[in-house]
Amino acid sequence: MNEQNFNWQLIPTFLAVFEQGSLMGAARQLGSSQPTMGRHVAELETQLGTVLFERTGRGLAPTAAAHRLAEAARTMETGAHALLRSVSLTRNAVSGTVRISASQPVACVLLPPLLARMRLELPEIQIELVASNAVSNLLRREADIAVRMVQPEQSALVARRIGRVTIGACAHRSYLLRCGTPHHVSDLAQHDLIGNDRGEDISRGMATMGMAVAQERFVCRTDDLLAYWAAVRAGMGVGFVADYLRREDRDVLPLLPSMAIPPLPVWLVVHREIRGNARIRAVFDVLARELPPLL
Incomplete structure (x- = not known):
């Protein structure tokens, strides 16, 4: 033979x-x-x-x-x-590094437990997590995937809306015991408020509800979202925080449920040229699946 x-x-x-x-x-x-x-x-x-x-x-x-x-x-x-x-x-194996950009609260509160679970599903993937309130420029490849609260306008970027972030007024239990609980939006005029430093989101939002608030009325002002959350938890006054963040501390209580604060849409964004990359696509799919229930 x-x-x-x-x-x-x-x-x-x-x-x-x-x-x-x-x-x-x-x-x-x-x-x-x-x-x-x-x-x-x-x-x-x-x-x-x-x-x-x-x-x-x-x-x-x-x-x-x-x-x-x-x-x-x-x-x-x-x-x-x-x-x-x-x-x-x-x-079918995916391996390598994927760089994710997200705001500080998302990067520090929502993503770590999710990424720990993803580690079991994609053990060959390493994550670079950029915790920044600035919008990373995916066109310059500062990140592979971005979690954004604004929809990108560049045609080179692909965005998927995965949910929304609801925001509400809240205060620590210690502050409410000391200063009382506001029951109407107008009651905020007699309360200590936590606001922005250079940003104007909070003062502008309150103005649309008929409350013109001067900067001096805010007892604490910061544009750092984690510092803002820390000030609320310390009992410095009434703040305006994402509900997913507030739920992290049972002693921070929601206030004024009738206060209409527009929710923020959440977008997963990736550059069109790399969306087909196996490792980036795998991480993108996990984020798209796991983030919405957390929001």
């Missing part, structure tokens, strides 16, 4: 006939025809120079040579399946 010319494609037919005991049974198993099975067996016997099956009234009886070949063929089949699984895992 010339090993270089051996037709290995005949082995599946041989195993099917060996296991089924007939050409018809092998044809059904492999989705082929009985004559094709017969030709394959005859060709294999010719290549090996030995008889593999004795024709009997009850079907095909394997010879001693067939039993020896079956053992080797099964070993070969097992190896082939293992090779296919290995290639499949290599092809």
Whole structure:
């Protein structure tokens, strides 16, 4: 037998006939025809120079040579399946570094537990987490994926809206015990307020509700969102915080449920050119799945 010319494609037919005991049974198993099975067996016997099956009234009886070949063929089949699984895992595996940009509260409160769970799902991925309130420029590749509260306008960026952040007035229990609880928006005029430093979101929002608040009315002013949250938790006054953040401290109580503060949309953003990258796509899909329930 010339090993270089051996037709290995005949082995599946041989195993099917060996296991089924007939050409018809092998044809059904492999989705082929009985004559094709017969030709394959005859060709294999010719290549090996030995008889593999004795024709009997009850079907095909394997010879001693067939039993020896079956053992080797099964070993070969097992190896082939293992090779296919290995290639499949290599092809589907995602590895490398993905850089995520998000605001401080999202990066420091929402993402860490989510990323810990993602570690189990994508163990070969490393995360670079950029905690910044500035909008990272994905066009300059300052991040691979950004969690944004504003929809990007650049055509080179792809954005998916995954939810919204609700915001409400709140204060620490210690402040309310000391200064009382406001029951109407107008009551805020008699309360200590926590506001922005250079930003104008809070003062502008209060103005739309008919309350013009001068900067001096804010007993604490900061544009750092974590410092703002720390001031609320310390009992410095009434603040305006994302509900997902407020739920982190049971002693920070929601106030004025009728106060209409527009929610902020949340967008997952990625550069169009790299959205098909396997590792970035895998992380993007996990964030799109896991972030909405947390918001």
